[in-house]
Amino acid sequence: SEQDLERHFDEIIARDQRIEPRDWMPDGYRKTLVRQIAQHAHSEIIGMQPEANWITRAPSLRRKAILLAKVQDEAGHGLYLYSAAETLGADRTEMTEKLIDSRQKYSSIFNYPTLNFADVGVIGWLVDGAAICNQVPLCRSSYGPYARGMVRICKEESFHQRQGYELLMTMMRGTEEQRQMVQDATDRWWWPSLMMFGPPDHDSPNTAQSMEWKIKRHTNDELRQRFVDMTVPQAEALGVTLPDPELAWNDERGHYDFGEIDWSEFKQVISGNGPCNAQRLAHRRRAHEDGAWVREAAAAHAAKHSHAAVS
Numbered sequence: 608s609e610q611d612l613e614r615h616f617d618e619i620i621a622r623d624q625r626i627e628p629r630d631w632m633p634d635g636y637r638k639t640l641v642r643q644i645a646q647h648a649h650s651e652i653i654g655m656q657p658e659a660n661w662i663t664r665a666p667s668l669r670r671k672a673i674l675l676a677k678v679q680d681e682a683g684h685g686l687y688l689y690s691a692a693e694t695l696g697a698d699r700t701e702m703t704e705k706l707i708d709s710r711q712k713y714s715s716i717f718n719y720p721t722l723n724f725a726d727v728g729v730i731g732w733l734v735d736g737a738a739i740c741n742q743v744p745l746c747r748s749s750y751g752p753y754a755r756g757m758v759r760i761c762k763e764e765s766f767h768q769r770q771g772y773e774l775l776m777t778m779m780r781g782t783e784e785q786r787q788m789v790q791d792a793t794d795r796w797w798w799p800s801l802m803m804f805g806p807p808d809h810d811s812p813n814t815a816q817s818m819e820w821k822i823k824r825h826t827n828d829e830l831r832q833r834f835v836d837m838t839v840p841q842a843e844a845l846g847v848t849l850p851d852p853e854l855a856w857n858d859e860r861g862h863y864d865f866g867e868i869d870w871s872e873f874k875q876v877i878s879g880n881g882p883c884n885a886q887r888l889a890h891r892r893r894a895h896e897d898g899a900w901v902r903e904a905a906a907a908h909a910a911k912h913s914h915a916a917v918s
């Protein structure tokens with residue numbers, strides 16, 4: 608009976624075991640996972656754009672090869688995640704259509720422009736750093752295909768983070784102008800990186816239920832604090848200032864205190880009004896339309912092939 612199935616599901620969650628695609632699951636669990644995984648996949652794909660902007664203008668062959676590889680990794684992450692969503696019954700074409708019609712979201716962070724090459728380094732350092740902080744606990748998420756996908760993605764994200772930090776270290780050893788580029792990029796990306804973790808806990812409609820289902824393992828504010836604590840010493844080692852006068856070690860809490868995030872900016876960006884939302888979606892829509900003939904040809908080829916196999 609439905610009750611037995613539900614009890615079995617609850618037991619798997621309580622024992623910290625994994626739910627697999629063929630297992631029974633509550634509708635809400637499936638829906639929440641599809642929402643989060645689709646949003647995550649879309650973020651990887653849209654997230655290719657800000658850095659790809661610099662591939663043709665990378666300052667050396669070595670930097671260009673590294674950047675190409677990183678952007679290709681992001682495409683790969685998107686594909687693993689779309690596959691994970693498909694195990695829940697989601698349709699890939701439909702997900703893409705929902706993205707380009709603004710019916711599904713992608714991360715707020717990719718709606719900011721990349722103005723100079725230091726932005727490539729700062730995206731690696733702060734954006735991939737925040738992504739790792741958020742995603743390492745997702746390796747223990749209760750849904751098997753998502754958790755396993757995260758293991759591989761996190762390994763690659765760690766490499767991305769290191770390449771960003773190394774790029775910035777190199778620039779900081781360069782000219783005064785290069786050091787200023789790094790500081791300027793840090794100033795622009797710091798607050799949006801903190802927003803990646805989502806709204807504060809008291810304003811996060813999905814957290815409580817997702818924690819109960821062990822889809823999420825920590826709240827948005829817990830992970831944001833972990834990121835701040837991890838990043839302050841890295842900024843010191845790099846020699847840049849984080850743009851927050853209220854940032855200070857709090858001995859009592861054993862954490863860094865930090866200033867108030869501009870949540871009205873966050874709300875604007877996630878409702879489509881950030882600096883690059885229109886550009887990002889227009890680019891994604893164009894790429895999808897330009898690829899139509901490839902999808903048609905692949906489908907025609909597959910159909911021919913399956914007829915041949917039958918006869």
Ligand code: FAQ
Nearest residue numbers: 647650651654713714715738802803804805811812813814
């Ligand atoms: N941007 O109730 P909550 C990367 C939405 S890393 C846009 O707290 P939840 C790597 C949220 O969907 C970036 N929307 O929601 C990379 C919900 O709206 P909905 C991707 C946001 O799900 C690096 C509403 O606000 N990573 O791509 C954001 O419990 C460099 C209420 O929020 C992931 O997606 C936001 N920042 O917690 C790639 C990680 N925050 O759906 C290329 C997996 C919240 O009800 C280059 N996802 N919203 O309409 C998660 O961990 C969670 O989904 C959170 C949000 C923590 C993002």
